[in-house]
Amino acid sequence: MECSYFDAGLCLSCTHLAVPYAEQLAAKERHCRSLLSGHPGLEWLPPVPSPGAGFRNKAKMVVGGTAQEPTIGILDTEGQGVDLRRCGLCSPGLLASFPVLGEFISRANLTPYDVPRRRGELKYLIVTESPDGELMVRLVLRSKALVGRIRKNLPALLQALPQLKVVSVNLHPEHKATVEGQTEILLTRQSTLRMRVNDVDLHLRPQSFFQTNTEIAAELYRQGRDWVRELAPASVWDLYCGVGGFALHCAGPGREVTGIETSREAIASARMSAREAGIDGMSFEAGDATAFALGSPEVPELVIVNPPRRGIGPDLCGWLESSPVRHVLYSSCNAETLAKDLAAMPSLTPRRARVLDMFPQSGHYEAMVLLERA
Template sequence: MPTLCHHFDADRCRSCGWLDLSYAAQLAAKQESVVDLLGSPAGLTWEPPVASPQLGFRNKAKMVVTGTAEEPVLGILGPSGVGVDLRDCPLHLPGIQAALPVLADFVTRAAVAPYDLAARRGELKHLLVTESPDGELMVRFVLRSQEPVARLRKHLPGLLAELPSVAVVSVNLQPEHKAVLEGDREILLTERATLTMRVAGLALHLRPQSFFQTNTAMAAELYDRARSWVGELAPARVWDLYCGVGGFALALAGTAREVTGVEVSAEAVASATQSAADADLGGVRFEAGDATAWALGRAAPPDLVVVNPPRRGIGPELAGWLEGSEVPDVLYSSCNAQTLARDLAAMPSLRPVRAQVLDMFPNTDHYEVLVLLERS
């Protein structure tokens, strides 16, 4: 029976492993999975899962570039190592789908040879495209070296004329021959340095090396729920650990509330700081640093700690500090319920009272789960 994607049906791409399941079945399976992991202890209210659009939701394209400069292939590497062109992938937002063929033509005009993994020659490794809710685009070329940069600059005016939705263009240098998406150095090619992500009443600046949730609609739902749940607690001091570009911190900012965001990425902190300044939020500040080390170095805990860690979770050290602290409430946003369950087991005095699944990653077995913890 055909699915919603001809690449899936032809077995060219199986990234959406659940695409042959009905969407209702997907949501039910995710809810069942997280309840199995976290259980339903006394006092925990499970709210209904939040559904996402099944297609056309992804705001970022991460395209492996193969083929030749004359005929670039934008997509993934197949099992045999041959590139599979996915520029019409139905997961992407419409603006990204429309832009990818134009960007492929630009690669040809600028004569940028795709990187040949086996031969270890060529330049263009990945093409990264992000679309904002305003329809603007950030385009990043991940290159092995600076050799093509002059040609990219030369042809950039033509690209901007042909694709006026492009607001930010940069080059990322990743010279090493290993499976790392991008390197440390970024070269900005446009005057604009940030893409504005308008979600949940916020205007979040996104720099090229900053992380943002790939599902804009679910990010908005996440921040709205955090704002609503925390509003009932009315904390005076909030820490947002692993704050990224400041989504939770800025969503929770309020009159007479002191909010501090901590993030290891200096680029993300710069983005968050700019967003707070633009919104005239004087009670919000951001610091670059390791979330665990920063928390352990504070003299006194706040009224609420928000944690939004990567898939590995917060780990035993931070979980142990939270357990032994006097923090009354914790809001935990997790993209991996297995590490969430492990972290919760290490914090038995912080009991879950409210939880909800948000389908950040339709057609896969991944999801986001938001849990409010209250000290017993």
């Protein structure tokens, strides 16, 4: 991928951009194999490549400059806006939306937040595109001051961007290095973005997490479904289930599937997907994955874990190690913590592994491991 922003030193986020893609993918697999080298019987499936450009379905863009000349991108070291409207990582649909959103900012006179001076209102645009080309836009504001202005100008935005289906305002009053706050104000009748992945319809609410690379997410869920179908467990837990990607793909006749996730928004989305699909034997609950496992009187035959970068941690590792769970499907975005967690569960032997390149042009990737009780 060629990038004028990278060449000019304006954005260096793609740390591996100068490395040919085939070398990037090979290096990621070597890194994962090295971390899991203590498991010599592990069968490695071929790594799954990603398109090197245009793969991101979500963009978290800082808004800088002025209302009449806004920048949509990042901030430089002095807190000034750097416009990245032509970022090669973003999907074509995202790229097409940025000029329209820039015009909306100017027309509605939405003053960007000035980080060094701590004044202004509009902090971020968070834009997500579905596989069908529909969009969700979230405007992150410091306060409610501009909400009325946004509502007034929203009909014109929806007319200019007909693929835009969900619009919300997120309130983030604090001056801190986080992207969003707790309060969400929905501005459209439609509240979820339909994410068609393989043959499953997932629903994404404004504050729900979804993988940023739809193509690799589809491969991830297909691989999980294949392994689960082969093992044919009667009961499955999907811990850290998000909007239910793994759970909904792994459902089947006579199989009880339970999804656990801290985000109530994500759980509402998962329940909606299961209800629309008419799938029996599924339940989703909002809660902590570790607390759920430790407090449950029942134990499933198979557990899926898809934790954040910190991994599942010692308590859940300890529970899995001492439990009668026969198989664990571990999907990880951080092979360092994956290796640490596997070492804490010696009774569960890694049988198969696969690297999926969720994040081209960087050193990050997704790794999936299937474990079996010895």
